[in-house]
Amino acid sequence: MRVGVGSGNPVKVEATRRALSGGTDEFGADAAVEPCPVPSGVPEQPSGHGETRRGAENRAEATLAEGYDLGVGIEGGVAGGADGGLALVMWAVVTDGDRRGHGAGPSLALPADVAARVRDGEELGPVMDDVLGEENVAERRGAAGALTGGRVDRTDALRTAVAGALGPFVSPLY
Secondary structure (H helix, E strand, O other): OOEEEEEOOOOHHHHHHHHHHHOOOOOOOOOOOOOOOOOOOOOOOEHHHHHHHHHHHHHHHHHHHHOEEEEEEEEEEEOOOOHEEEEEEEEEEEEEEOOOEEHHHHHOOHEEEEEEEHHHHHHHHHHHHHHHHHHHHHHOOOHHHOOOOOOOOOOHHHHHHHHOOOHHHOOOOO
């Protein structure tokens, strides 16, 4: 089975590999997981669960159209959080053209100074790079890793979203 991940980000590809191999069934055991950079069709910094989920859906569909057996779309965004703040959110969509599954990763509150910069129009990835004094945080531990002191890194968080989206493909409950 050829599985396309609608991104060139190695963290998203690895999260998908881990989700496919993490079950008690054989689904995905022989899967070839490949990056397939496609546009999300949403702003670079998606806002709200709906827009973030739509970005994941668009990526999954565009990837499937490239000839894969399974298209996976993963999108991170920001949405209203507790106490009027902002939170990092993440969504994944998996489709084979007939079925579609949706899954969300953890929702993590953003520190007030980071949230203020995002509200002012900056993208979360570059803000985190600046705050942490690092480059390409999104391609390594991600904001999730920084916000949890390394207890949940970006790969783990996205793996959870993809695993949830795999539900209709791996569980007889659907």
